[in-house]
Amino acid sequence: MTDVKNNVKDAVLLALSEGKITEKDKKLITGLNENNNQMHAHVFKPVVPYVYPLFKLHKLSPQQIEGKIVPPTRLVHATKEGPLYRLEKWVSPYLTDISRIYCQQEFLLDTPDLLSNIKNLNESADMSKYSTINLFTLDVISLYPSIKPEIAMSALEHALNGSTMIDKRKAILKTFTEIIFTNSFVTFQENVYTGKKGIPTGNCISRQVADIMLHWVLFINIWPEMIQLWSLILFWRRFIDDVFGIWKGSRRQFDLFVSKLNEAAKRFGIQFGDCQFGKSVNYLDVELSLGENNNIDYRLFKKETDARLYLNTDSFHPNHVFKSVVFSQMIRVIKRNSQDHTCVEDLEELKEDLMKSGHKEGTLTETEPEAVLRSIEHDLYEREDKKPITDKVVFSVKFFKEVTELRKLVI
Template sequence: MESVPRIERVVDSLERTGFICKRQANYLLGEVTPRRFYLLPKVHKPKKKWLNPFMPPGRPIVSDCGSESHRIAELIDFYLNPLSTRHSSYVRDTYDFLDKVKSLKVPPGAILFSLDVESLYTNIETPLGLKAVRDWFSRYPDASRPDEAILELLELNLTCNDFEFEGEFYLQIKGTAMGKRFAPAYANIYMAQWEETVFPKCEKTPLSYLRFLDDVWGVWSHNQQDFETFLGVLNAHHASIKVQAVVNEQAIEFLDTTVYKGPDFPSTGQLDFKMRVKETDTHALLHHQSFHPRHTFRGIVLSQLLRFRRICSREEDFQEARRTLFGALRARGYLATNQLSHTHFEMLHL
């Protein structure tokens, strides 16, 4: 593989300059095995998006495990990941999202929206992605970070990502693969750069704009026509980056929540939250007859109830989510609903 001697040269340079020790250098230069391409079925997608009644769409994965760049990708991620969170739209997880939105004051006629970036990982133009990382390095200098070496290793990972599929070998010529350790951080930095360059082009911008990788949630305080103009600017900014929008005046789904204008909204201007249950969710929790320690089953119930309590801002939404959970648990062989309620619901108030 042509990339092996180049990786060895960069790793040797990092060792000679003191950025890594001999033991770390030996770890980075691991075994060399072919990458494998496969698809992860997106069984959570609505049936209307399936290719046929028995075949859901697939998420393309190039398994990097055991390749010459597998451990190098870990090194790249070590340096990129801390930088990938340093932008104003960053969302870490559901609870971080809730914390950011709970205090938001929303005008009465505001529109709620979500955006989905189409096939983000595989649509990142490599020169633009490398430029975004270089710009982020310049913005946040760190003497303990070997910028040029990391950029060279990143470029190697992006341009030499060959893989095997059905006995044939292929080379990825665009974007980064799901399966690279650094892919989420790299995509996050790229999108942060994209946002910083596209927003100045927009005459009007969202009141709130939050992003978890390729999923965006926001509040639009202008009219619908202005939003369409805003969307047009986003989709014209980079040829390979396109977004699909969902707009609603009352409620919008994001991550595992539904954010909506509740009964108190007219007086408070604050949004409410409840559990989002996808239409393809079969509630296939671990069956109670499965051979697991007893505390595993108690933990499943308690963790779900705690999750519901943290997400649902209104008591009636929590109770509805709890009833759905207990119905699913009964079908999976758990205790009767009233026993579950007495055992675990009380624990939430300890």
């Protein structure tokens, strides 16, 4: 671990001497003061990273779980507070901005972002003109272990080259990312391990690098080779390694597309599997289906293995905690249903599951209208937020003694 800290320290001091980072950046990354001595704060003392297994129970059926089948396992690198953690935290926001700009419209942040895209599509696109149309999903097999660091660095370099960031900052981001990958290690049963393939699953920059690398593979390298088949895609969105799209060709053409896609992606170490195709697919935590005029409807999707065990009311928590659980879960159901009848069904199922955790039926019935009202208010606020920005200036009138002077200065 000492060698890793020295590598980071040397790289940071070199970047500082070349003017690529500031003295403040150096403190944030290393915790060193002006005399290059460790500052006395517990947050600056790194701990040894470790690895732990993440059992993917959702990949099994209830019958397989009952039969005690060992689920697929992903090793997670717990690098928080490790010797590279401060470096990761400094690099992370820059790579976040770069990845979102680089991935452009295919980027998905979460389920609400997906549903916002679906609503815009339903409002703006005339899908009824297509006689043959289907939904599809694609999933990258073992994304993080499949990423080759050298390919990821090539993708990052391409993304940085297209960025408006100053060249010095680009150079140091590339250098620091290389240090994070090459010096990453974990411990297990008192032994130290470094990765032979892939990138760490669990550090601060894995998602950003994965997003950049996949976009580079798909749209910079593969898309020009498959432009004819790719033209059959009407809609394409990606949440890290999970793709959702709309296909206007036949099933045979889609199967050919997946086959060609895997053939082209093989040289980059990437393969797609677990695809769905049809009038209805499950993606993230929603079920998406083609409705009237080929508009896309959606409702909450619950995996078979989801026991929905909520916080039991017998536990020692303040009352507002239990109410917030009910309230947030009801809003989640409402926001993930585009049809009233499916929303009613899902709310009834939710209330039954909440009652199993000790919640009273009467309290749930009283809370439901409040949740509906809050979700409507949220929709209205969202629409207001999308209005063009005006030249009006809003001043705070409380806890701001200099407000009079500020008003005079601006006006």
